[in-house]
Amino acid sequence: MVPLLEETRAALCASMDGISEAPIAAVTLRAESKHNGSILYEITVNSWKKKLISGSKEAYKPMPEDIFVLSDIIPETFSDLQRYGRPWTFAAVTKAPDNEQSEDSSFYLKVKAGRDIEFKEGMQKSLFAVFLTNLTTNYRIWFALHGMGKLKIMEYILGDNVMAEKCCNICTSVVQDGILAERSEKGISSGLNESQTGAVVHSMSAMQCNHKFSVKLISGPPGTAKTLTVSALLWSSLVMKHRTGACAPTNIAVKELASRALKMFKRFRKTEYGVNRTCYSLGDVLLFGNKDHLELDNDLGEIFLDYRVDRLVESFGRLRGWQHHFTLMIYFLENELSQVHESYRDNEPSKAVLSLLELTRKWFKAVAQPLGECVRALFTHLPKHLILPQNIKLIASLLYLLESLEILLCNDDVVHKELEEFCLHSEEVFIAAPPIFKLESESVNCSKSVILSKIRKHCLCALRSLHDSLINLDLPPSMNKDSIREFWFQSASLIFCTTSSSYKLHSIVMEPLNLLVIDEAAQLKECESAIPLQLPGIRHAILIGDECQLPAMVDSKVSGKAVFGRSLFERLILLKHPNNILSMQYRMHPEISIFPNTNFYCNQILDAPSFHDKSYNRHYLPGPMYGPYSFINIPDGREVLEDVGHSPKNLVELAVVMKILRNLFKALPVEEVFQS
Numbered sequence: 049m050v051p052l053l054e055e056t057r058a059a060l061c062a063s064m065d066g067i068s069e070a071p072i073a074a075v076t077l078r079a080e081s082k083h084n085g086s087i088l089y090e091i092t093v094n095s096w097k098k099k100l101i102s103g104s105k106e107a108y109k110p111m112p113e114d115i116f117v118l119s120d121i122i123p124e125t126f127s128d129l130q131r132y133g134r135p136w137t138f139a140a141v142t143k144a145p146d147n148e149q150s151e152d153s154s155f156y157l158k159v160k161a162g163r164d165i166e167f168k169e170g171m172q173k174s175l176f177a178v179f180l181t182n183l184t185t186n187y188r189i190w191f192a193l194h195g196m197g198k199l200k201i202m203e204y205i206l207g208d209n210v211m212a213e214k215c216c217n218i219c220t221s222v223v224q225d226g227i228l229a230e231r232s233e234k235g236i237s238s239g240l241n242e243s244q245t246g247a248v249v250h251s252m253s254a255m256q257c258n259h260k261f262s263v264k265l266i267s268g269p270p271g272t273a274k275t276l277t278v279s280a281l282l283w284s285s286l287v288m289k290h291r292t293g294a295c296a297p298t299n300i301a302v303k304e305l306a307s308r309a310l311k312m313f314k315r316f317r318k319t320e321y322g323v324n325r326t327c328y329s330l331g332d333v334l335l336f337g338n339k340d341h342l343e344l345d346n347d348l349g350e351i352f353l354d355y356r357v358d359r360l361v362e363s364f365g366r367l368r369g370w371q372h373h374f375t376l377m378i379y380f381l382e383n384e385l386s387q388v389h390e391s392y393r394d395n396e397p398s399k400a401v402l403s404l405l406e407l408t409r410k411w412f413k414a415v416a417q418p419l420g421e422c423v424r425a426l427f428t429h430l431p432k433h434l435i436l437p438q439n440i441k442l443i444a445s446l447l448y449l450l451e452s453l454e455i456l457l458c459n460d461d462v463v464h465k466e467l468e469e470f471c472l473h474s475e476e477v478f479i480a481a482p483p484i485f486k487l488e489s490e491s492v493n494c495s496k497s498v499i500l501s502k503i504r505k506h507c508l509c510a511l512r513s514l515h516d517s518l519i520n521l522d523l524p525p526s527m528n529k530d531s532i533r534e535f536w537f538q539s540a541s542l543i544f545c546t547t548s549s550s551y552k553l554h555s556i557v558m559e560p561l562n563l564l565v566i567d568e569a570a571q572l573k574e575c576e577s578a579i580p581l582q583l584p585g586i587r588h589a590i591l592i593g594d595e596c597q598l599p600a601m602v603d604s605k606v607s608g609k610a611v612f613g614r615s616l617f618e619r620l621i622l623l624k625h626p627n628n629i630l631s632m633q634y635r636m637h638p639e640i641s642i643f644p645n646t647n648f649y650c651n652q653i654l655d656a657p658s659f660h661d662k663s664y665n666r667h668y669l670p671g672p673m674y675g676p677y678s679f680i681n682i683p684d685g686r687e688v689l690e691d692v693g694h695s696p697k698n699l700v701e702l703a704v705v706m707k708i709l710r711n712l713f714k715a716l717p718v719e720e721v722f723q724s
Contacts, residue, residue, distance in 0.1 A: 271635025560585020
């Protein structure tokens with residue numbers, strides 16, 4: 049506890065050093081209420097003002113646990129606050145506005161001040177609020193440390209059993225054989241080398257045991273395809289139906305992990321569903337966190353909680369939901385369009401009358417496009433266990449039929465007479481579910497009107513079957529945003545978030561997770577790992593990292609001496625806990641890899657066979673500094689904090705790196721510059 053408090057103090061001091069560059073606002077403050085002996089204040093903020101800073105892209109938005117300085121002056125340095133005995137105090141935000149505010153609009157914050165602020169009776173006080181830092185992670189660590197020992201997995205890690213971990217005699221042989229067989233059947237080991245496959249199988253074998261707790265380590269030196277291995281591990285957990293939490297220290301690390309895992313999931317889903325499938329069920333996978341900090345692309349948006357909630361609220365809406373789209377398409381296919389055309393003529397006499405062909409195309413595009421998007425959204429976002437295997441085929445068939453129907457209707461070869469035959473065709477549609485319709489196989493000796501009629505029959509059948517299935521889904525009675533959020537936390541089998549954000553899972557009512565996977569675990573302070581490890585139900589943990597790379601950053605020298613920055617991963621390595629090492633690197637030329645391999649990894653890392661292939665032609669540029677590696681001392685640089693909330697910069701080092709890159713491009717042959 050003491051090193052955490054000291055580190056928090058050091059972080060505040062570091063923020064105070066950059067106070068001149070911090071977001072600042074003129075605020076009006078008034079006393080609000082008393083809570084646990086402390087006075088809560090409400091401040092009115094008109095807008096946050098901030099100097100233009102290089103590299104800053106987004107406006108500051110207040111969040112809970114933000115720490116401010118409240119003062120009656122605008123401080124340029126910390127000494128300004130101490131000068132002349134000016135009154136000032138720290139304040140922590142207890143409640144920030146939920147909705148996004150425009151830059152010029154005023155809003156309220158509730159804050160708890162470090163000391164009481166004097167008011168004249170009936171008066172409000174005008175002050176300046178200066179943002180320093182956010183202490184959310186520190187708070188979460190504090191509460192996690194206070195909960196130590198309450199859960200079995202923590203007792204296991206803190207006890208002696210973890211150092212003498214042995215396989216369960218009841219489960220091991222049966223489980224490993226089952227995993228190997230299932231992995232072979234699902235193609236999970238495809239693309240993994242021997243050490244990667246061994247790490248996944250060894251880790252997953254422990255997950256199948258309900259008799260013991262376990263902590264597994266996977267060490268991934270640079271270039272050993274650690275993320276690929278973790279992706280295969282997470283896919284294995286999905287296949288074996290373990291409820292899994294996947295964490296990493298930062299938003300960038302979580303985004304990279306989720307992105308790489310999602311690519312692998314889609315590849316396996318493609319093998320499972322068929323190579324021609326245009327959408328895949330991703331409802332078992334969930335990513336949550338701060339949307340602004342994650343900076344999601346379109347692919348990750350498919351599994352992001354907020355995006356998924358919005359799509360499903362839309363899909364299950366009363367007026368524009370899936371039932372509305374199904375009803376419109378069934379009406380379009382069942383009714384004679386010639387009658388619709390006559391109705392159109394009667395109701396729109398003053399407008400230019402569309403031909404039957406033009407009206408049909410217009411109606412179809414207006415109905416088919418939102419229907420296709422809705423079906424894809426349902427298939428992508430609903431949990432896989434809700435989508436029956438026959439419905440997967442029906443969805444694929446329906447999307448194919450809609451595409452085929454659009455191609456035929458919009459074809460210039462379609463004439464008015466053929467369209468009339470299609471619209472007036474009165475043959476009875478199929479009652480049983482048809483096989484997937486293949487346009488190519490049935491169009492050889494058939495007229496367009498016959499083909500159109502067959503597509504209509506298949507389409508109607510698929511729509512009715514899907515409608516009956518979807519109407520009976522086991523979903524929350526009210527599909528509003530709150531119920532959908534709760535439903536997805538209960539339904540997801542794999543949940544991605546930062547280690548700090550995993551704290552939010554404590555307050556969510558859901559079936560407990562039983563497996564925790566922490567990527568980049570060697571970059572986490574040991575106390576940070578306690579946040580996800582404290583989740584109820586966790587029986588097994590897998591830590592992936594590299595203890596030889598940079599550890600977590602520590603601001604306080606006192607905390608540094610107390611080894612506050614050491615990770616749980618490193619501590620277990622030092623205590624000789626069994627470790628699965630990924631032993632083949634694919635990134636570095638052998639003459640480069642020899643240095644870290646010898647000095648840090650005890651010559652355990654092998655170079656990939658491709659480096660020894662005759663076709664491998666990587667070579668060094670001429671010049672003394674372009675050999676396998678160079679160590680360049682830059683004694684004159686110093687770190688400066690240009691933007692509060694961002695990492696410090698060493699501008700001298702940056703200038704040297706830029707000069708080296710310019711020299712590299714000058715030395716490169718022209719053809720290699722264009723290839724790169």
